[in-house]
Amino acid sequence: MQAERDISYADVNRDVVRSLVETGSKYYITLAISVSVMLACFFAPWFYQLQYGIGAAGMNHPTVWGTYLASFIFWIGLSHSGTLLSCVLHITNSSWRKAMYRSAEAMTLFSLMVAVTMVMVHLGRPWFIHWAVPYPNQMELWPNFRSPLMFDVMAITTYLTGSTIFIYMGTIPDFAAVRDRTTGWRHHMYVLLSLGWRGTDTEWHRLGWAYTFLAVLIIPLAVSVHSIVSWDFALSIVPALHQTIFAPYFVVGAIYSGTAGIVTVMFVLRKYMNFEHYITKLHFDNLGKLLLVLSLIWTYINVLEIFTGWYSGTSTEYEAIRYKLFGYYAPLYWEMILFCAVAPLLMISKRFRTSFVPMLILSIAINIGMYTERFLIVATSLSRQYLPDAWGIYVPSLVEISIMVGSLAMFVTLFLIFVKIFPSISIYEIKETLPEPEPKTQSESGAPEWQPTL
Amino acid sequence: MATNTVGLFDAPATALAAAGELKGAGFDATSIISPIPLHGAEKVLGEKKSAIKRFTFFGGLFGMLFGFSLAAGTAVLYLHPTGGRPIITLPPFLIITYEMTILCGILATVIGFLVSARFPAMRERVYVPEAAVDKFVVSVLCSDDEHDRRAEEILRSAGAEEIRRLREED
Numbered sequence: 001m002q003a004e005r006d007i008s009y010a011d012v013n014r015d016v017v018r019s020l021v022e023t024g025s026k027y028y029i030t031l032a033i034s035v036s037v038m039l040a041c042f043f044a045p046w047f048y049q050l051q052y053g054i055g056a057a058g059m060n061h062p063t064v065w066g067t068y069l070a071s072f073i074f075w076i077g078l079s080h081s082g083t084l085l086s087c088v089l090h091i092t093n094s095s096w097r098k099a100m101y102r103s104a105e106a107m108t109l110f111s112l113m114v115a116v117t118m119v120m121v122h123l124g125r126p127w128f129i130h131w132a133v134p135y136p137n138q139m140e141l142w143p144n145f146r147s148p149l150m151f152d153v154m155a156i157t158t159y160l161t162g163s164t165i166f167i168y169m170g171t172i173p174d175f176a177a178v179r180d181r182t183t184g185w186r187h188h189m190y191v192l193l194s195l196g197w198r199g200t201d202t203e204w205h206r207l208g209w210a211y212t213f214l215a216v217l218i219i220p221l222a223v224s225v226h227s228i229v230s231w232d233f234a235l236s237i238v239p240a241l242h243q244t245i246f247a248p249y250f251v252v253g254a255i256y257s258g259t260a261g262i263v264t265v266m267f268v269l270r271k272y273m274n275f276e277h278y279i280t281k282l283h284f285d286n287l288g289k290l291l292l293v294l295s296l297i298w299t300y301i302n303v304l305e306i307f308t309g310w311y312s313g314t315s316t317e318y319e320a321i322r323y324k325l326f327g328y329y330a331p332l333y334w335e336m337i338l339f340c341a342v343a344p345l346l347m348i349s350k351r352f353r354t355s356f357v358p359m360l361i362l363s364i365a366i367n368i369g370m371y372t373e374r375f376l377i378v379a380t381s382l383s384r385q386y387l388p389d390a391w392g393i394y395v396p397s398l399v400e401i402s403i404m405v406g407s408l409a410m411f412v413t414l415f416l417i418f419v420k421i422f423p424s425i426s427i428y429e430i431k432e433t434l435p436e437p438e439p440k441t442q443s444e445s446g447a448p449e450w451q452p453t454l
Numbered sequence: 455m456a457t458n459t460v461g462l463f464d465a466p467a468t469a470l471a472a473a474g475e476l477k478g479a480g481f482d483a484t485s486i487i488s489p490i491p492l493h494g495a496e497k498v499l500g501e502k503k504s505a506i507k508r509f510t511f512f513g514g515l516f517g518m519l520f521g522f523s524l525a526a527g528t529a530v531l532y533l534h535p536t537g538g539r540p541i542i543t544l545p546p547f548l549i550i551t552y553e554m555t556i557l558c559g560i561l562a563t564v565i566g567f568l569v570s571a572r573f574p575a576m577r578e579r580v581y582v583p584e585a586a587v588d589k590f591v592v593s594v595l596c597s598d599d600e601h602d603r604r605a606e607e608i609l610r611s612a613g614a615e616e617i618r619r620l621r622e623e624d
Contacts, residue, residue, distance in 0.1 A: 009489060009588035134524060142532045145525040146546045154550055158557040165564055177489070177586040195568075196575025199585050200593075203571050204491035205502045210567035213510045214560060221556045228549065431490045437588065439465035439613060 007277060009437065012430050016174070016423045017181045019273050023420065026272070034412040042406025045399040046121055054124040056399045063382040063394030067404050068122035070374040074257070075115035075407065076156070076229055077250070077370065081258025082108030083163045084222040085290075087215035096286050098429035099278045103269055104262045105167040106422065110414040111261075112160045114407050121403055148235050151228040159225045162218050167422075169211060172197050174423040189421075226254040233377065240320035240381040245308065249301045256294040256340070257370035263287050263363035265415075267356055269424055278425050281354040288353030291366070295344035302341065316386055323384045324376065328393055332372050333380075339369030457621055458580045459605040460593040461614030466492050469590035472612035474498040476594050479608060483595035487585040506566040513562020514555045521554025522547060580620050593620075 049056040059066040082104040089097035120126040132153050134143055143150050176197035179190035197203060230250035233241040243249075263284065270279040306325075309317040324333055343365055346352045353359065379394045396404075418424075463469035469486055476484045477499060486495050496502060525547040533541060567573070585591045592609060596602040606617050 013587050134528065140532065142528045144534060145528055145550050146534075146536075146543055151546070151549045151553070154553040154557075158553045158560070161557060162560045165560060169564070169567070173586075180583040180586050195573040196579065197573075198575075198579060198581045199487045199489060201486045201488070201492065201495040201499060202502065204488070205496070206504055206506065206567055206571035208491060209504050209506045210563050213506060213563045217510075217514075217556050217559050217563070221553075224549075224552060224556075428490050436467075437465045439463070439468045 007434060009431050009434065012427055012434070013177055013181065015274070015278075016425060016427050017178055019275070019424060020178060020420055021182060021186070027416070027420075031413065031416045034409045034416060037409035038406055038413050040406070041402045042410055045402045045406070049121070049399055050126075056397065058395055058397035058400055060392075060394075062385060062390050062392050063379060065122075065378045065382060066394055067375060067378075067396045067400045068118055070371065070378050071404055071407055072115050072118040072122065073229055073250075073374040073377070074371045075111045075118060075411075076226060077254035077257045077374070078261045078367070079108040079111035079115065079159075079163070079258065080222055080226060080251075080254035081262055082106070082111075083166055083218055084108075084255065085259065085262070087166070087218045087222075090215045091212070091219075095433050096282055098433055099275075099280075099425050100262065100266055100283055101429075102167070102171065102422065102426050103265050103419075103424050105163065105170070106415065106418045106424075107258070107261055107265055108163045109160075109167060110411050110418070111258075112156065112163060113414065114411050116156065116160070117410065118407060148228065148231040152232060155221075155225045155228045159218075159221055162214070162221055166211075166214050166218060168193075169207070169214065170426065171422055172207065173199060174427045177427050178423060223251055226250045233381075238381050238385055239314075239316035240309070240324065240384075241377070243305065243308065245301060245305060249305065252294060252297050252301060253370060253373060256291070256298050257367050259287060259291050259294060260363040260366035260370070263291070263359055264367070267360040267363075269419075270356070273419065273424060275425060278430060281356075284356060284359050285350065285353045288347045288359060291363075292344060292347040295340060295347075295366075299341040302337075319384055320381060324380045327380070327384070329376055329380050332376055336369045336372040336376065339365045340373065457596050457602060457619050458593050459596050459602055459609065460487075460580065460582055460591050460618050460620055461606075461609030461612070462582065462584060462616040462618070463590045463592065463612075463614055464588070466490075466494070466590050468613045469592050470494050470498050472592045472609055472614065475608050475612055476592065476605060479604065481594045481596075481601075481605060485593050487580075487582055487591040487593060489586055489588060489590075492590075504566075504570045506563060506570055509562040509566025509569075510559050513565075514559035516562070517555040517558025518551055520558065521551035524554065525550040578622065580622050582618070582620075 045056075057066060057068065059068075082101075086097060086101040086105050089101065120129060123129065131141060132143055132150065143153070172194055175190050175194035176199065179187060179194050182190060227247035227250065230246040234243055234246035236242060266279050266283060266287070269275050306321055309321040324330070343362060346358075346362065383392055383394050385391070461469075461472060463472065466488065469488070470492065473484050473486050473495070484499060486492060486499070488495075526542045529541050529543075529547075535541070580593050582589065582591045582593075592612075592614070594605045594609075596605050602619070609617055
């Protein structure tokens with residue numbers, strides 16, 4: 001990555017610290033709105049549901065899973081590009097990652113938090129959530145590790161822990177840089193967060209190794225997390241869900257929606273945090289290429305899903321496909337195809353990929369399509385199972401729709417808090433992409449100059 | 455109490471050259487403090503080895519054993535026969551094993567990082583705030599005034615724009 005104007009090391013420190021300490025009225029207004037929407041649309045309906053029971057949601061036989069689980073898959077999926085993409089680009093030494101990875105990782109973290117909350121909302125009695133955690137207890141109650149739901153608990157706990165550690169560890173040098181330029185409570189907070197980082201050659205060496213090991217561990221972890229989420233569905237014997245393609249299908253879908261999410265976040269950061277010089281057309285171009293490839297793979301798997309259903313020759317699979325393509329939810333299916341398979345083809349054009357507003361619109365459209373995909377996975381399969389007399393239509397209730405909107409507000413709120421605590425772009429890695437400073441003073445001894453391989 | 459003589463440089467190349475000269479002159483306790491990782495530092499100051507990889511490996515190994523024992527132990531202690539299938543069923547238990555391997559590997563890596571980089575710092579150490587912005591600092595531990603003078607001479611001749619003397623808490 002090469003910045004568009006001549007930026008010095010000191011400029012990078014100043015710009016990032018400014019993004020943390022200078023807060024305009026627009027920020028407070030946005031925060032107030034998102035907190036209000038979160039309280040009104042997420043927590044209020046949830047408390048209502050807790051009081052009156054899970055019947056407040058529209059889920060009922062045969063569709064006992066609804067938008068809560070669709071939201072759960074969506075948010076887990078959205079979490080997939082951040083840390084995963086960051087790890088892959090770190091290992092492959094891609095310098096364009098450096099301006100955007102911090103926010104992408106934050107996206108991972110907050111999406112995961114929202115996803116976990118969606119599981120709580122889905123539970124009829126969330127106060128018994130600790131029963132899913134293996135610990136000795138007087139009831140001699142231990143979780144059943146043969147259940148995919150337990151795989152989920154283990155995988156998501158590991159992913160949340162790994163992502164939190166990965167983003168924190170990569171930010172330690174930046175906390176130290178910010179520590180020196182802040183005062184008051186912020187200074188104390190950064191003193192604690194930076195752990196006493198000084199930037200010695202030994203510290204950089206240790207950080208480099210630890211960071212690379214974490215990246216290597218997190219890549220297979222991220223792939224396993226969404227595979228396991230897919231097995232929540234694929235290990236059931238419901239037509240259209242019981243498919244071996246589900247794990248790669250979910251993983252590709254997750255990376256796809258996550259990458260689209262990064263584009264959205266990058267646009268917002270660039271525009272409203274004044275990072276125009278750091279997040280450039282190059283980033284949108286590269287993300288656009290990645291999105292295009294992912295959309296083609298995603299489309300291929302969708303076609304394959306229909307083909308294998310048809311090729312199976314069983315009446316239940318035929319009906320599942322027919323219902324998905326032409327049944328009650330068909331408009332949603334074709335909307336998904338339009339947003340996720342057809343519209344992304346626009347990114348073949350470089351002009352489109354390097355245009356900020358069209359990329360923003362497309363990234364939002366892709367995520368709407370991807371949310372629809374998750375909804376369809378749950379709704380179309382459960383509402384048409386083996387017995388025609390047990391068929392039924394699922395329509396989300398107002399409580400469910402409200403919580404769906406509120407979960408978005410929760411994500412925005414968490415992200416808004418993040419941008420004021422964490423440096424949203426990596427100070428030291430941006431510096432690595434800048435031209436190396438030239439010596440101003442001449443060496444008197446004429447000592448041979450070492451050429452570091454930066 | 456030992457004194458650290460530090461020289462501030464405005465470019466990595468001159469800082470590395472100064473560190474190389476100090477090392478050549480017999481100053482073993484030389485380090486570079488920089489705003490970015492300097493990959494040439496190892497060439498000058500000698501190759502570094504860290505124990506982090508061992509932490510990761512043994513953490514992962516512990517996690518693998520712990521994960522499988524957790525799943526298999528639970529199944530054996532709380533029998534839940536289903537359809538004549540084996541009590542210890544490998545495919546699902548391997549998933550738990552896999553996740554615990556990674557979780558413990560990650561946690562051990564963090565512990566390895568904290569131990570080997572000596573974090574969190576519990577006492578004041580040599581630090582130059584400009585090194586977090588745009589200065590490349592060469593720090594050398596000097597036992598007496600004579601050493602101090604020699605180090606300063608080398609740093610100045612290598613092009614240091616400023617020399618400071620800092621004391622480190624014991």
